[in-house]
Amino acid sequence: MASFPAVLQSEWTKIRSVRSTIWTLALTFLITLVVGGLLSLVTKLNFEEFTEGSSTPFDATGTAFSGILLGELAIIVFGVLAVGNEYSSGMIRVSLAAVPQRATLLLGKAAVLGALALAVSLATAFITFFTGQAILGSHSTTIGSDNVLRAVIGAALYLTMLCLFAAGVTAMLHNQTLALGVLVPFFFLLSPILSAVPYAKNVARYFPDYAGSRMLTVYEQSGQPYGPWAGFFICLAWTVAAIAGGILVLKKRDA
Template identity: 55%
Template sequence: MNHTARVLTSEWTKIRSVRSTVWTLAAAVLVTIGLGALICAVTASTFDDLSPTSRTTFDATYTSFAGMGIGQLAMIAFGVLVVSAEYSTGMIRNSLAAVPQRATFLWCKVLVAGPLVLVVGMITSFGTFFLGQALLGPHGVGIGDPGVLRAVFGGGLYMALIALFAIGITFVLRSPLLAFAILMPWFFLVSNILGTVEATKKVGQYLPDQAGTTVISVVPETLDRPYGPWEGLLILVGWTAAALVAGLIVLKKRDA
């Protein structure tokens, strides 16, 4: 087994052996699907109370993803724990002693975590869509309707990219407390405020989550953005790439 393969195996073992990482992924699935189902059920029962304009512009696909805003926090927690678990226990010194090529160390961690969060993201996205549409009943849409498959597939990509973004940021911050203290309030509260307040809206629309969520909408009126769904996802890809590169730079410059 060559060196890179051994590092990949080691990273997979680390993820499997830390219970918190497994639980955060499970929480991402359950919270996203559960909350989305609840919102869809309530929407279906109160649909006739909506205004004519709201019924006309109703986005059934986006409604089924109502739980993703909370579920993404669990994906962020997973990304933080994948990195910070080694820093908080001091195991990072042993890891870097065994893998002195720090770029190899970081990218192997990404290559192991990436496919895992992508699979979890896709399961979550398709699961919340199909359950949500079943609960919406006659107000729901089918996977073959225009733009729907793109939105559902994009939802899985969105969740995976958010987790990888958190991995990059945690390599920069290194401290689990600092990473959680910054990322959780930012994605849960600050970003939403910046994206909706008129004074900061033009800038807030280009933040990672504000841009990325455009891919899960089908009806144009759902989100007021100066770009399309795939362009929004590309903006998130750019943020994620920047975070990982920044993490690599910090990892190379700082001692463990």
């Protein structure tokens, strides 16, 4: 029977030994930072035009995080690859032979993935925020302003939970290609489309991406069904359900 610390060490070794997973984490950082910086620059150069007639305060934090949508894609791919590589290579059989306790195996993998994703996401969120504010200049905000620190930390938690959600879905499907085929259309096609449909948007507002994005909100807008903290718990519930589903499928299906 493998101890949990041994499982954590094993999972850490697996992740850092596969270059594709490390590159996707690096892309999460680079894409979020670069796109956010470029859009902050465009906003600064066209500030009067962009804010003309606006009834809400300018959201300097949201502008800095404009690239997080593409960053989501990279960290979802990271979660999928970190779990799916074992199935595509057949190494899952070796892992299960070493750790017969299937729940322990997946929880250990989730713990390592979550810790690594959170570390990268925190660095991404804070560096992206401060870079964006430096570019915005006189239109910037500060980390000590109302709701800003919560939004920055919320961005990191949001990316981390998306990573773990993707990992749980991949564990349920046992196939990284199928997982990407489900997750990418769901987050980047189905969810945005349903959010724009009058009746369907009442359901889409409780999808993990919409709920998680509420955590980045600095200024509350009218017509929103819930606030940032409710969004956090909804996104967390989706994440826990995905991991639990992965454990259940792993226990009931052959590798």
